[in-house]
Amino acid sequence: MSEFDNITAPPPPPTSDGPVPSDQRTMALVAHLLGIFTGFIGALIIWLINKDDTSKPFVIDQSKEALNFQITIAIAYIVSSILVVVLIGTLMLAAVWVANLVLCIMAGVKANNGEAYRYPFTLRLIK
Template sequence: MSDSQTPIPQPSAEIRQWAMFCHLAAFLGLVLPFGNLIGPLILWQMKKETDPFIDAQGKEALNFQITASLAIAVSIMLIVVIIGFPLLLLIGIGATVLTIIAAIKANDGLSYRYPFCWRPVK
């Protein structure tokens, strides 16, 4: 059997669950200011040494939340010229939907990469 046909081992249920929590921790932003950044950052820092899957998904969640936060900051500045209001709504809905999709994929053991994401955390 060649390397291209070798099956990739599925992460355990516990590993998949922690990867999912890394994505869902962004909803802490609904309760705390900057919680969307703090939640994924803390979970990723706590669990990144446990498994490479958690490390990758934690970084991906954090990078997306950094991107979303920057987009929200720009939208808030654009409120002055009215366009900021619809952009805030669009970013909020998009970030919510993509976060839920990422959490579901991570729980299924699939590595998820957010579209339109700046990745400063390597």
């Protein structure tokens, strides 16, 4: 089995011993929703602040997931911007924007409920 056999399956969410604390749920919610307004910068800041704090596994996991998704969205925006020349890019820009908005809101709601969310079609560059 090569390392690329299971490349499309998202990693499993972290297992917790009990309910996720309120402060971790709030930080995970903020990490997801900041993607709508700041792109990958908001999730990057939250991940960098919390990545060494082992007492916050939910925040680390969800901010990393939001960061990976926003990097994927940035790549999609770049490709769409290049394709504007052949007119399909305009439709792609709109589709990427709507997908970003909808998926970030869905992820924020799940994170606020204490459930780990995995974005579809995400390049998981930060492990």
